[in-house]
Amino acid sequence: MQITYPTKEADVAELSIDDKRIKYSIPPKIGTHQEVFQSLFADKRLKTAQGKEIVAYANGALCYRKNEWADQERIRFHTKNYLRFPVVLTIIPKREEFGELEGGMLVDLDLEGKGIEKQTEVPKELSEWKASEGGIFVKEQRIFVPYAQWYKEQWDEDNGAVIALCGGLEGAEALARTAEDSKRSDKPLWKIDVNNINAPEKRVPVLDGDGNRLLLDCDDHGCSRCGCGVGVLK
Numbered sequence: 001m002q003i004t005y006p007t008k009e010a011d012v013a014e015l016s017i018d019d020k021r022i023k024y025s026i027p028p029k030i031g032t033h034q035e036v037f038q039s040l041f042a043d044k045r046l047k048t049a050q051g052k053e054i055v056a057y058a059n060g061a062l063c064y065r066k067n068e069w070a071d072q073e074r075i076r077f078h079t080k081n082y083l084r085f086p087v088v089l090t091i092i093p094k095r096e097e098f099g100e101l102e103g104g105m106l107v108d109l110d111l112e113g114k115g116i117e118k119q120t121e122v123p124k125e126l127s128e129w130k131a132s133e134g135g136i137f138v139k140e141q142r143i144f145v146p147y148a149q150w151y152k153e154q155w156d157e158d159n160g161a162v163i164a165l166c167g168g169l170e171g172a173e174a175l176a177r178t179a180e181d182s183k184r185s186d187k188p189l190w191k192i193d194v195n196n197i198n199a200p201e202k203r204v205p206v207l208d209g210d211g212n213r214l215l216l217d218c219d220d221h222g223c224s225r226c227g228c229g230v231g232v233l234k
Helices: 033-042 051-064 096-101 160-165 169-181
Strands: 012-017 020-031 046-048 082-084 087-091 105-109 137-139 142-145 201-203 206-208 215-217 227-233
Touching: 012 051, 020 033, 020 051, 033 046, 033 082, 033 227, 051 082, 051 169, 051 227, 105 160, 142 160, 160 169, 160 215
Parallel strands: 082 227
Antiparallel strands: 012 020, 020 227, 046 227, 082 206, 087 105, 087 201, 105 142, 137 142, 206 215
């Protein structure tokens, strides 16, 4: 995944991902998970950034830091707001009754901004799911991350949660490079304790670049208005 930066344009932050030009509308939408993604969904000029596009935005703010990428009043990440992902997580208890899904995490796309109110179903088994890179499983637009692939204290490019959120292994590796290049050596993964819940619980994830860390928070209900969501010009 190669990230480059073209010329400056008003109200737009630009870069290229593997020679594909991306124009982000700035400032991003700010507010709760529902406010941010409902607003992006309603804006017909934009499509909601996902996966690698979110990683590249973080890279611009944390590593490139020139021209429009240096303007924190407009970019908002990292000193003003954290970044939101347009997905809903369903965290499954580490209990035998959930079979091969115990302790795992389901990732569902949430472009309409329903947040934890989004209806998600926990499957009984994974027989119809296809194994994918990084040890995750995919069925249509749903992703399942097994317990052993994500439930760790620190995240890295091999963590299934990062692979699922960042658009695949390439995106996860780019986020790890972003952490290294921005000198953020602390990469904590905050999460629900799957050993102490009895029923599946929903959360929405965020990326926080505070201080010397790059935090992936999978234990957030999305109610705070400190987050921002990025839109890409169509």
